Amino acid sequence: MARYFTDEHEWIDLEGDLATVGITDYAQEQLGDIVFVELPEVGSNVEKGGEAAVVESVKAASDVYAPITGEVMEANSALEEDPALVNTSPEEEGWFFRITVSDKSELEGLMDAKAYKAFCDEL
Amino acid sequence: MSGTVMSDIVTEAEDENIPEELGTLPLDSWHRRLGARMVPFAGYEMPIQYAGEHGGIVAEHNWTRESASLFDVSHMGQLSVTGPDAAHELEKLLPGAIESLKPGKMRYSLLLTEAGGIIDDLMVTNTGSHIALVVNGACKWDDIAHLREHLPDEITLTHYDDQALLALQGPKAAQVLEALVPGTAELTFMTSGAFTWDGAPLWVSRAGYTGEDGFEISVHNDHVERLGDALVADARVNPAGLGARDSLRLEAGLPLYGHDLDLETDPVSADLTFALTKKRRETGGYLGHTAVVSRLADGGTVRRVGLRLEGRMPAREGASVHVGDAEIGRVTSGGFSPTLGYPIAMAYISNDHATEGNKVEIEVRNKRLPAEVVPMPFVPHRYYRGS
Known part of the structure; x- marks a missing residue:
């Protein structure tokens, strides 16, 4: 399983043609306490760079953009009950949604863990 | 000093x-x-x-x-x-x-x-x-x-x-x-x-x-x-x-200037009439007195109220408030209440709807969130007034 990172602080786990998407530890740290996550509907299509989810912290709402184009196959229902999972386990249990990968070339140019760490260190 | x-x-x-x-x-x-x-x-x-x-x-x-x-x-x-x-x-x-x-x-x-x-x-x-x-x-x-x-x-x-x-x-x-x-x-x-x-x-x-x-x-x-x-x-x-x-x-339930209060709001609409000392409403002699007295008499058209939202999605400043097809006001402060565990907001809404218990809807990202007019403070004050 390969994990990719975007400069919008999302991570993508690729397993076959299915991608699991979440936000990184760096992102949750910046957002602070998360109180609500609005997830895309299963069956809806998201486009790379388009709005896919909204994260509400105590203070503000932040958009989460789809890192790739695809159809939403599953949304993490655990976040409805416990949105704080995004704070406590951002890169595991706090995943957002799973989408089909329609165009693998969209993954080109994304960062691996090492490159992403270097990217964050410079921020 | x-x-x-x-x-x-x-x-x-x-x-x-x-x-x-x-x-x-x-x-x-x-x-x-x-x-x-x-x-x-x-x-x-x-x-x-x-x-x-x-x-x-x-x-x-x-x-x-x-x-x-x-x-x-x-x-x-x-x-x-x-x-x-x-x-x-x-x-x-x-x-x-x-x-x-x-x-x-x-x-x-x-x-x-x-x-x-x-x-x-x-x-x-x-x-x-x-x-x-x-x-x-x-x-x-x-x-x-x-x-x-x-x-x-x-x-x-x-x-x-x-x-x-x-x-x-x-x-x-x-x-x-x-x-x-x-x-x-x-x-x-x-x-x-x-x-x-x-x-x-x-x-x-x-x-x-x-x-x-x-x-x-x-x-x-x-x-x-x-x-x-x-x-x-x-x-x-x-x-x-x-x-x-x-x-x-x-x-x-305390208003924040620049959000819940501004030059377009007045003490009556802002529900701050407690700051209008009774005696001075009569004696006057302060800047804005004529306007305030007339607003006290007619009640104005909008009121700052507290709203309790259903669900967990917060409504933020600027969100519109509706009853049916009618837009009746706007949220001026809103967020998730850590103490209560649900979202709350302050809004200026039409006087006709500003009664406790009234049901309204708040529009957030094209969704209508059900909400109810509730008394403020949302969390009781615990001031020390002497033993």
Whole structure:
């Protein structure tokens, strides 16, 4: 399983043609306490760079953009009950949604863990 | 205490020579040392939240409700008015009774325009030697200009820009402060007095902006870091930032100037008629009186209300409020209440719908969130009014 990172602080786990998407530890740290996550509907299509989810912290709402184009196959229902999972386990249990990968070339140019760490260190 | 006499500052303001770069507060490095994330607010770099085990908006919020938190509110304007009949002159600009304010007593009041619009909300204290004002940081330069324009030349307006202001808030605030500054626990809500701590003169007021018992402490810049250290050295105290201050005041139903109050709002619509002292509604003689009296009579068209939302999705400032097809108002502050575990908001809505228990809908990202008009405060105040 390969994990990719975007400069919008999302991570993508690729397993076959299915991608699991979440936000990184760096992102949750910046957002602070998360109180609500609005997830895309299963069956809806998201486009790379388009709005896919909204994260509400105590203070503000932040958009989460789809890192790739695809159809939403599953949304993490655990976040409805416990949105704080995004704070406590951002890169595991706090995943957002799973989408089909329609165009693998969209993954080109994304960062691996090492490159992403270097990217964050410079921020 | 020394201060800058206002004529200098007003000249600067008229020259539009207001610094555009962010100012730093006297505790700037102290905040950074404690792991604060600094953000621009009211023209200063200010802590929004702190790092560490007790840091983060929700943790700081909850700690304030359970124990005691230290907030740096030195961005606020600390002013004084002195001179012949200072209280009388001030009453020409405020709708509250100031002349009858006894030494040590405080009152919440408003600066109004002729049309009854709200220029700022503020705290007025009779210190015994002068009338002290604490005004919002973002408004202080405009307030100073307004006061200087309307007060007679014989009245001296002083800006204590060398004084810091700390707020110690929470159910354990009184025990903590009494241990450091004996005698402060005897103050009751909305009273204040002069104290000394380790050689530093303090002006301590039993008031705040969280709905909890607590104090605001005015101290010279030269002593504030020492006092801050002494307060957070107490295990019952943690620092808290602007984020928690905002969620606490929202739960307490307290309006925030620039969001819930502005020049377009008036004391009646803002549901702040308690600041319109009964006697002065009759006697008048203050800027905005005619407009306020007429608004009291006709009730206006909108009212600031509290809304409780269903579900967990918060509605933010600017969200529209609806009943059926009709848009009836707008949210002015909103967020998730850490204490209550559901989203709450303040909104100005049409008087016809501003009755407790009324059902409305708030539009957020093309969704309609069901909400209900509820009384404020959302979380009961726990002020200390004496045993």
